[in-house]
Amino acid sequence: MAARPLPMRRLPGWLDATRRRLFATPLDAAISLVCLYLVWRMAVPLVHWTLLDANWQGTSRDDCTSPGACWVFIRARFGQFMYGQYPLDQRWRVDLAGALAVVAGALLAVRRLPGRARLATAAVIVLPPLGIWLLYGGWGLRIVETREWGGLMLTLFLTVYAGLISVPLGVLLALGRRSRLPLIRLGCVVFIEFWRGVPIITVIFLASMLLPLIMPTGFDVDRLARAVIGLAFVVAAYMAEAVRGGLQAVPEGQAEAAAAVGLGYWRITRLIVLPQALRIALPAMTNEFISLFKSTTLVLIVSIFDLLGIAQAALADPAWVGMNMEAYVFAGTIYWFSCFALSRWSIAREKRLQAAYGR
């Protein structure tokens, strides 16, 4: 029997908790002290660099006189980090598209909204083409070529549109993989395992080189659209596996009961199986969405400049030599907060689900 520490005199609340958590045994105390020291050694220079000794005001490199970070650089290039080379006087269109997406998302998040399902369908049908019209132009708006897009806006565009394609495609693939028909099952398995087995970089390469080649002569696929299609195929394969998990969790009896009442395959799927399966699969699908958000950085390889690409390109500016850390910290922080928020939401969602299903 290991020697238990003797019961100590009770201390008031937080002190007692601290003792239990950090100083339960002499070894624990030693570990805690070493950890505290290391954290202190790392945190102090970090706080000095990012906040206390940082430069906030000014317009050029020469304004950065104190030893800390030169946030002036980020301020000067903030527009580029957000919009890339998108024309200055047209940037309201990007803002409007973003605002529309946020408003629609917030509205649909209200659970007691009347007619929520119909509204969601309408939003999914209307908003994506509207977004492309706002961003690209035509029909009265000035056309902004996709090579002028960049920065955070491009990252979000890639994520949202590749995501929008991959969800329905993934659902179809997951259904196909569980199909009764052997040839369809085989086709879906091959499709899923193929895209899951190859690196995303090669897929983006493949899409950007092969898509123009396999289209009829003279039919040009936009460079950005190629990247979206490549990403969507890979993510659809991963989505399919997430959805399959959800499908497997719906008890067989449900579909059998529906069939006994006389519903056909598509109605059983649409009314009985999918609503439950998607609800269960949502956390896993969110995780795939997070991966997609992180994978969009790879378009850098075909010279499309998303947030990370713009940060990387900004380092080559001779007027701002040596701003590597500032650019990376800024871009990294945005990525981190977005992914962290999404993953927290996914975890909370999963907990609620477990409570609802009593597991």
Added chain:
Amino acid sequence: MLTLFRDRKVRDVLWQVVAVVGMVAVVFFFVRNASANMVKAGMASGFNFLWRDSGIEVPFNLTGYKPSDTILALLWTGIVNTLLVSAAAIVVATVIGFTVGLLRLSRNWLLSTLAGAYIEFVRNIPLLFFVLFWYFGVLASLPGPKESYGLFDVIFLNRRGLSIPTPTEMTAFRWAGFAIVMLILVQIALAAWARRRQARSGQSFPVWPVGFVVIGFLPLAALVWAGMLTPWDLPILRGFNYRGGFVLVPEFVALFAALSTYTAGFIAEIVRGGVQSVPQGQIDAARALGLGSGRIARLVVIPQALPVIIPPITGQYLNLIKNSSFGAAIAYPEIVSVFMGSALVATGQAIEIIATTLAIYLSIGLAVSAFMNWYNARMRLVTR
């Protein structure tokens, strides 16, 4: 006719025929377009280009490749570099991942919070960010060769990479390797004998403490001994750079560091989940039987946690191998960078090169998952 269509079997066949015909039509459409476009652009086809001279310089290779070699040799160099960085990163990611995952379960609040912070930090940032950060942020800001960081004056780290000594002759190491294999066999025999004796007489034998000496300490001693006997080629500062030894280029170091620290975050979560999946009652029961914490871990926790841990970790290993293609972003000469990049630009044969690259990744993936399935099946047998 209509009654025929109501028959489910007929409908099933019909649907499949429609699907296959549709697929074939789409593929035919694409292939026709592709061949028309290729004829128009005057592109060659076929795999003859593999035997052409490449003329492409590869700064970092273990295969003895020269620019006058064939493109096939170039591809092989790329494969070796991919496998090299993947293997090194897998080992280190596993070590860091298990450590952090177990620390996350520590009773010490500070330790487990720090482990959690590490996990959340690496998992929520894109891998490409880490690759670029290590390459342009960390390694580019290292001092030049003259002010290198040195370790015992044999290993040097500077802007040009990590210089490590290499043995000039392998005889002693071959003997050491032989000795290590023998020691492992001795340990296996010892364990079998101890198990039989315990079954017969109930007496236990300290297999693991002895094994620690036999397969832990003695091989280390053998390696040290071999290292002392072998003449080494040491990196030495001559003029502006280090000569001698072997230089791990900064691209390798950056990719290796990014891959191993990033994947470690995912492995840590898997390890934590696996250990937590063992019910507390099992541990309480083992303690009630009088087992010590070491034996509880070895006999109760690990055998039940491993089958939970291994399948997702296999997935992470596969991801890591696929992610080694991120080296293309910093021109580490792995498959994508030398073959899909340089060789494609040199030959212009996009379809053949892309198909070959994808086939290589798919077969590496199949090989790893086949091995892991075999290993996993064995592990499952242990727990019934």
